Amino acid sequence: MRSPLPVFRHSRRAIALAAIPVLIGIAATSAGAASAAGTKAARAPQAAGWVTTWSGSAMSPTPLASSVQSLNDQTVRDIVYTSAGGDAVRIRVTNAFGDAPLTVRSATVARQLRGAALDPATTHRLTFGGGPSVVVPKGGSVLSDLIRMPVPALSSLAVSLYVPGSVTQATYHQYSQTTNYLAGGDHAADADGVAFTKNVSTWFLLDAVQVRSHARGTIVAVGDSITEVQQQRDDNSRWPNFLARSLAARYGRNAPAVANQGISGNRVLSPSACYGAALVTRLDRDVFSQPGVREAVLLEGINDLGFSQEPDTGCFTPNTDVTPQDLIDAYERIAAAAHAHGVRILIGTLTPAEGYSYWSATAESKRQAVNAWIRGNHVYDGVIDFDALVRYPGHPELLDPRYDSGDHLHPNAAGRQAMADAVEPALTR
The missing domain is CATH 3.40.50.1110 (SGNH hydrolase)
Known part of the structure; x- marks a missing residue:
């Protein structure tokens, strides 16, 4: 394998350019004042020890790209691979491209055992503002409460979200190259994974997993x-x-x-x-x-x-x-x-x-x-x-x-x- 090439570093010159438009109304959580033009950019501070261990950019579903764009009284089980580990975890549920408010009735996080099966010793119910369910506004996202749970680095987690009723436009990340799962009804807490009879290569309704680290x-x-x-x-x-x-x-x-x-x-x-x-x-x-x-x-x-x-x-x-x-x-x-x-x-x-x-x-x-x-x-x-x-x-x-x-x-x-x-x-x- 070749040795890495040299990396060229430059100081920033002053630039005066129009601000980049924002697609949806999510406020940035990065603190720190804007650095003056022509000066060295300040490093963004860590937010209370939280980092994003996994992410998948939210996308609008389309029949041009996927045969599955909607959900109807189903549980999605998204499998994600962590980068950093931590002692607590929370998730970000996204409705960035939904056409109506999104209700999540129940949600869990656990370590993946194999396929759709969970390690029952690590299965935790997620809450939102202290309750088991949440309504995510159209075009928005919601963070879950933290769950104190050891999350190893470089490991696979399963995040399960039960969505009652019909969601005609379910925000997703289309091409995950990861096997994810769908089940009819509420099976968010099921560890054996038997109810998850449909495999999909799409991450649904989840765009970030964060750990305290x-x-x-x-x-x-x-x-x-x-x-x-x-x-x-x-x-x-x-x-x-x-x-x-x-x-x-x-x-x-x-x-x-x-x-x-x-x-x-x-x-x-x-x-x-x-x-x-x-x-x-x-x-x-x-x-x-x-x-x-x-x-x-x-x-x-x-x-x-x-x-x-x-x-x-x-x-x-x-x-x-x-x-x-x-x-x-x-x-x-x-x-x-x-x-x-x-x-x-x-x-x-x-x-x-x-x-x-x-x-x-x-x-x-x-x-x-x-x-x-x-x-x-x-x-x-x-x-x-x-x-x-x-x-x-x-x-x-x-x-x-x-x-x-x-x-x-x-x-x-x-x-x-x-x-x-x-x-x-x-x-x-």
């Missing part, structure tokens, strides 16, 4: 499928998973939490019915509202360039011909927003994609221009040259075959491990 804050990886995907279902081999394991081995219980906010197909500038809200509109919910957030790693933009070559229909709508300057302007706005929230932010160069279905010579020319700006920019706190790390020597438009998953866009497990290895030296200690 000695962890050194939360690191948010924000991006598209290159950040989201893994080798195969349930193997937890995304590059943020590799990073979390490496940090745990190095720092033990003080290792930072790693929250993955990747969405397959996601774009920086444009939303999609299939691929989620535009990145510039989901930052408050996905990044700045995470407790203890201190750093973010941004790797996104390849779909903005590639989709520019696609027809303006279906999942590609709305579609515009994105220029390098369009992306650069957005990157500057994102950096400004991060620094205003006291978050240190790193940016990665866009990795090769020639041979992928949407790629073209025009898109490649744009990618090279964008990467040239990323490497020389002075608004981010660091640059991670993912492109130089995974490209084929002598053929910069291609993924190195050693790192190619086979589709010529997504790195394989070795490539994702190399990416994590390159990120770690860039993080603050």
